[in-house]
Amino acid sequence: MALHTPRTIKxxxxxxxxxxxxxxxxxRDILSVKQFTRSDLDYIFGVAAEMEEMVRRVGSFDLLKGKxxxxxxxxxxxxxxxxxxxxxxxxGGSVIPINEVRYSSVxxxxxxxxxxRTLEAYxxxxxxxxxxxxxxxxxxxxxxxxxxxxxxxxxxxxxxALLDLFTIQQEMGKINGLTVTMVGDLKxxxxxxxxxxxxxxxxxxxxxxxxxxxxxxAHILEEVQAAGTPQAEYDSLFPVISESDVxxxxxxxxERFTDESEYEKVKDxxxxxxxxxxxxxxxxxxxHPLPRVGEISMEVDDDPRAAYFRQMEYGLYVRMALLAxxxxxx
Amino acid sequence: MALHTPRTIKxxxxxxxxxxxxxxxxxRDILSVKQFTRSDLDYIFGVAAEMEEMVRRVGSFDLLKGKxxxxxxxxxxxxxxxxxxxxxxxxGGSVIPINEVRYSSVxxxxxxxxxxRTLEAYxxxxxxxxxxxxxxxxxxxxxxxxxxxxxxxxxxxxxxALLDLFTIQQEMGKINGLTVTMVGDLKxxxxxxxxxxxxxxxxxxxxxxxxxxxxxxAHILEEVQAAGTPQAEYDSLFPVISESDVxxxxxxxxERFTDESEYEKVKDxxxxxxxxxxxxxxxxxxxHPLPRVGEISMEVDDDPRAAYFRQMEYGLYVRMALLAxxxxxx
Amino acid sequence: MALHTPRTIKxxxxxxxxxxxxxxxxxRDILSVKQFTRSDLDYIFGVAAEMEEMVRRVGSFDLLKGKxxxxxxxxxxxxxxxxxxxxxxxxGGSVIPINEVRYSSVxxxxxxxxxxRTLEAYxxxxxxxxxxxxxxxxxxxxxxxxxxxxxxxxxxxxxxALLDLFTIQQEMGKINGLTVTMVGDLKxxxxxxxxxxxxxxxxxxxxxxxxxxxxxxAHILEEVQAAGTPQAEYDSLFPVISESDVxxxxxxxxERFTDESEYEKVKDxxxxxxxxxxxxxxxxxxxHPLPRVGEISMEVDDDPRAAYFRQMEYGLYVRMALLAxxxxxx
Numbered sequence: 001m002a003l004h005t006p007r008t009i010k011x012x013x014x015x016x017x018x019x020x021x022x023x024x025x026x027x028r029d030i031l032s033v034k035q036f037t038r039s040d041l042d043y044i045f046g047v048a049a050e051m052e053e054m055v056r057r058v059g060s061f062d063l064l065k066g067k068x069x070x071x072x073x074x075x076x077x078x079x080x081x082x083x084x085x086x087x088x089x090x091x092g093g094s095v096i097p098i099n100e101v102r103y104s105s106v107x108x109x110x111x112x113x114x115x116x117r118t119l120e121a122y123x124x125x126x127x128x129x130x131x132x133x134x135x136x137x138x139x140x141x142x143x144x145x146x147x148x149x150x151x152x153x154x155x156x157x158x159x160x161a162l163l164d165l166f167t168i169q170q171e172m173g174k175i176n177g178l179t180v181t182m183v184g185d186l187k188x189x190x191x192x193x194x195x196x197x198x199x200x201x202x203x204x205x206x207x208x209x210x211x212x213x214x215x216x217x218a219h220i221l222e223e224v225q226a227a228g229t230p231q232a233e234y235d236s237l238f239p240v241i242s243e244s245d246v247x248x249x250x251x252x253x254x255e256r257f258t259d260e261s262e263y264e265k266v267k268d269x270x271x272x273x274x275x276x277x278x279x280x281x282x283x284x285x286x287x288h289p290l291p292r293v294g295e296i297s298m299e300v301d302d303d304p305r306a307a308y309f310r311q312m313e314y315g316l317y318v319r320m321a322l323l324a325x326x327x328x329x330x
Numbered sequence: 331m332a333l334h335t336p337r338t339i340k341x342x343x344x345x346x347x348x349x350x351x352x353x354x355x356x357x358r359d360i361l362s363v364k365q366f367t368r369s370d371l372d373y374i375f376g377v378a379a380e381m382e383e384m385v386r387r388v389g390s391f392d393l394l395k396g397k398x399x400x401x402x403x404x405x406x407x408x409x410x411x412x413x414x415x416x417x418x419x420x421x422g423g424s425v426i427p428i429n430e431v432r433y434s435s436v437x438x439x440x441x442x443x444x445x446x447r448t449l450e451a452y453x454x455x456x457x458x459x460x461x462x463x464x465x466x467x468x469x470x471x472x473x474x475x476x477x478x479x480x481x482x483x484x485x486x487x488x489x490x491a492l493l494d495l496f497t498i499q500q501e502m503g504k505i506n507g508l509t510v511t512m513v514g515d516l517k518x519x520x521x522x523x524x525x526x527x528x529x530x531x532x533x534x535x536x537x538x539x540x541x542x543x544x545x546x547x548a549h550i551l552e553e554v555q556a557a558g559t560p561q562a563e564y565d566s567l568f569p570v571i572s573e574s575d576v577x578x579x580x581x582x583x584x585e586r587f588t589d590e591s592e593y594e595k596v597k598d599x600x601x602x603x604x605x606x607x608x609x610x611x612x613x614x615x616x617x618h619p620l621p622r623v624g625e626i627s628m629e630v631d632d633d634p635r636a637a638y639f640r641q642m643e644y645g646l647y648v649r650m651a652l653l654a655x656x657x658x659x660x
Numbered sequence: 661m662a663l664h665t666p667r668t669i670k671x672x673x674x675x676x677x678x679x680x681x682x683x684x685x686x687x688r689d690i691l692s693v694k695q696f697t698r699s700d701l702d703y704i705f706g707v708a709a710e711m712e713e714m715v716r717r718v719g720s721f722d723l724l725k726g727k728x729x730x731x732x733x734x735x736x737x738x739x740x741x742x743x744x745x746x747x748x749x750x751x752g753g754s755v756i757p758i759n760e761v762r763y764s765s766v767x768x769x770x771x772x773x774x775x776x777r778t779l780e781a782y783x784x785x786x787x788x789x790x791x792x793x794x795x796x797x798x799x800x801x802x803x804x805x806x807x808x809x810x811x812x813x814x815x816x817x818x819x820x821a822l823l824d825l826f827t828i829q830q831e832m833g834k835i836n837g838l839t840v841t842m843v844g845d846l847k848x849x850x851x852x853x854x855x856x857x858x859x860x861x862x863x864x865x866x867x868x869x870x871x872x873x874x875x876x877x878a879h880i881l882e883e884v885q886a887a888g889t890p891q892a893e894y895d896s897l898f899p900v901i902s903e904s905d906v907x908x909x910x911x912x913x914x915e916r917f918t919d920e921s922e923y924e925k926v927k928d929x930x931x932x933x934x935x936x937x938x939x940x941x942x943x944x945x946x947x948h949p950l951p952r953v954g955e956i957s958m959e960v961d962d963d964p965r966a967a968y969f970r971q972m973e974y975g976l977y978v979r980m981a982l983l984a985x986x987x988x989x990x
Contacts, residue, residue, distance in 0.1 A: 059454070060396030066720030068749055070742065079448055082400065082426045086452035089398055089424035094749035096742050097427060097757060110951035113958075118739055118950060121972035122746035124719070290448060291440035298443075312451035389784070390726030409778055412730065412756045416782035419728055419754035427757060620778060621770035628773075642781035 026328030029140040030148040032156045038201040047321035047330045062092035070096045070123035074130045087319035113142035120145040146326035161194035163315035181207040184250035186216040191289045200227035207240045208233045211266040241279045272296040356658030359470040360478040362486045368531040377651035377660045392422035400426045400453035404460045417649035443472035450475040476656035491524035493645035511537040514580035516546040521619045530557035537570045538563045541596040571609045602626040686988030689800040690808040692816045698861040707981035707990045722752035730756045730783035734790045747979035773802035780805040806986035821854035823975035841867040844910035846876040851949045860887035867900045868893045871926040901939045932956040
């Protein structure tokens with residue numbers, strides 16, 4: 001698939017903006033989990049681990065001093081927006097925050113390509129969150145500066161998938177050989193779809209636990225099977241909790257059920273409580289893309305296996321890595 | 331009371347984020363004026379005076395270079411938000427501005443503790459403005475990074491109280507021995523309650539001037555009396571203007587009166603005009619927490635005793651001091 | 661006219677904020693195109709050209725390190741706001757972004773002068789966008805720190821006019837001797853009015869192409885004539901396209917027409933297409949203040965004469981120059 005091939009380096013006589021750049025990822029876009037090979041992931045996680053080491057030692061450093069990120073959010077997402085802002089600032093760079101596009105003249109009839117070409121006159125890299133599927137790819141088609149997709153509707157959110165996988169690697173020390181159990185709403189959850197895809201690049205086993213109407217979509221199951229990754233579906237956590245190395249929890253939303261009594265019947269089966277944790281391995285980790293609203297009991301937060309807040313921190317390191325890479329500094 | 335005792339330093343193996351820190355305030359929260367002893371105030375104002383000196387000499391300096399402030403405002407307050415942003419930036423640090431929480435996914439059902447634990451994965455310190463009383467304390471309970479309360483509803487706004495007191499000290503050269511007259515709405519004014527509390531740590535005399543229905547609440551009067559601070563109530567400025575060293579003005583809002591004719595009768599009595607200033611001492615200062623809407627005539631602005639815009643600047647220095655202190659740099 | 665005379669340098673014993681400043685523009689306001697002489701423009705464009713050179717060589721540099729810009733937008737304008745933010749950040753300075761004034765306490769009855777005097781307690785320079793004509797001048801009257809007008813209603817938007825002119829100079833290598841053709845809505849277009857005014861300081865010829873109801877206002881035509889600048893009006897691009905060195909396009913909005921059939925009749929005559937470009941000179945440039953909504957076909961974007969995205973970049977350099985100048989660094 002075309003995305004696997006490195007893209008032509010973006011460069012223009014009109015917009016060099018700065019000192020010499022280098023590195024294998026310089027000028028590339030981050031658009032989709034489909035673009036990554038296993039060796040790409042190894043590279044990204046290697047850089048992210050260096051970022052983690054540096055942040056823990058010195059907090060921030062000036063790798064991207066003088067570089068500017070345009071943080072362009074057509075829909076609000078404080079979590080993702082703050083994470084990219086912090087990532088840029090911990091690397092010594094600056095941010096142009098653009099959070100209220102819906103009120104703004106750039107949205108009044110202006111096309112996304114025009115907005116992007118305006119912002120790249122000011123910035124060195126653009127992070128884009130947009131409600132429409134395919135918008136990041138459209139932006140990248142017109143941009144001469146690198147575009148990082150921070151979520152395009154029900155499409156892709158590749159940096160979330162990368163941080164999920166990096167969390168597993170850093171917390172467990174490896175990915176190969178693990179059993180990853182996804183629980184909750186597997187039908188509409190963009191994050192579990194992307195994670196399942198990326199996991200097929202490793203030697204893992206995947207369990208899916210969900211109510212019948214929220215099962216993992218057939219096309220994802222087919223992709224995983226085609227990759228030769230062992231997988232199995234369940235409607236209860238009970239048979240798989242003790243064999244799981246990673247428990248990836250997502251929210252079962254009432255609105256997904258047409259029959260409310262159906263929701264009432266199943267909802268408690270997918271809530272993680274201290275009792276759930278008693279059946280789990282000593283070394284298991286619990287993950288969640290957040291926000292959580294009740295699907296993991298707050299009493300679990302103090303369990304050392306609760307990795308969901310540390311997951312946010314791994315997200316910082318992954319985004320630092322990606323910014324440094326596409327700006328030619330890693 | 332527990333808040334007077336220094337809190338355990340917040341620290342975690344997961345989140346050191348940077349170089350060695352030190353100082354007596356490292357990792358502490360700023361939640362309430364009740365937490366400060368007289369010696370705490372001396373320390374804070376000493377650091378704030380150094381900040382003032384440095385800003386006047388060099389504008390900005392890199393004491394907090396590489397540190398990140400998450401400026402989390404659940405309700406808009408341009409004045410306070412801008413002041414903290416400037417304070418962080420003048421110390422060489424960076425800011426994650428989060429101003430639109432009401433539209434954002436972090437507010438969609440996510441608990442405040444979860445939002446705080448997410449942001450501390452990115453930032454070194456969190457400034458919180460929230461409409462609910464007690465929210466800053468709740469945030470601090472869960473956070474491993476320091477929390478600074480920038481106003482929690484009708485609860486506390488401790489940095490406002492500190493800047494008010496620092497203004498008096500810097501403008502008058504001392505606090506002990508002064509007569510401070512508070513005028514206007516003393517019933518609902520959060521700032522005058524906090525200021526009265528802090529003033530009991532000094533040797534001062536306090537006058538309260540207000541319409542009958544907007545008198546200082548009994549529990550504040552009792553606190554002040556219990557501390558042995560002389561105080562007196564008036565319904566007119568006339569008898570006390572000439573003995574006042576500090577005139578602290580707040581707004582009398584029409585909405586507070588059920589009987590509009592009552593409002594019309596009293597409103598002019600609490601407006602500061604050039605005529606008011608003629609009865610005042612040569613060395614008196616006029617303060618106001620701002621915004622003002624008519625309660626001080628614009629003709630007073632050019633009077634050198636009008637200290638309310640300088641008060642904003644002292645706020646910058648106090649907030650610089652607090653940020654440097656809780657990050658272990660002062 | 662008073663604005664031509666350099667203003668008294670703003671300075672106050674209360675607010676020096678930093679190291680020694682210098683330079684002929686230190687402390688001045690940027691309020692109106694009427695304030696600039698030809699020699700002012702030469703100076704500004706000289707500094708802007710240095711900024712361009714520096715950005716292309718090193719991206720960013722620390723000329724304004726430690727300085728703070730308050731970016732105060734009472735109405736949203738992502739383009740202008742982002743441009744000033746990037747300008748300040750590429751000079752090593754910081755920004756206080758204030759984008760949501762309408763929700764904020766500073767707008768609740770507080771006067772513009774009070775808001776300005778509050779912000780100058782925190783910042784070194786204020787960029788102001790406000791819906792009311794004359795607001796920038798009002799702000800400057802009260803401010804001790806420099807004010808840059810980023811658009812006050814249908815009044816002035818001087819930095820847009822400067823960047824338009826700088827674009828012409830940089831793209832064509834000169835301004836004298838050129839024929840500049842303005843096309844579209846010349847009646848309501850603030851940008852073409854200001855540009856026409858500034859062009860009278862040079863030896864140029866101006867063509868106006870518009871539907872009859874959207875002709876250039878008489879008072880602008882009179883100003884241009886009084887300056888001795890040759891000008892002519894047309895209702896079609898056809899007779900002048902081949903003699904034009906610069907084609908400055910603005911949008912013809914349906915809402916301007918009371919009779920929709922009138923709009924339908926004329927609208928296509930003012931759309932720039934590849935066919936239009938075939939009649940144009942090899943060295944002509946096409947400009948547009950953006951956003952564009954159909955008045956220049958996207959097929960024109962790849963034509964090297966399409967200068968409208970480069971125009972955004974020249975805007976960055978002009979705003980960098982102005983910030984450096986009023987802060988005494990150029």
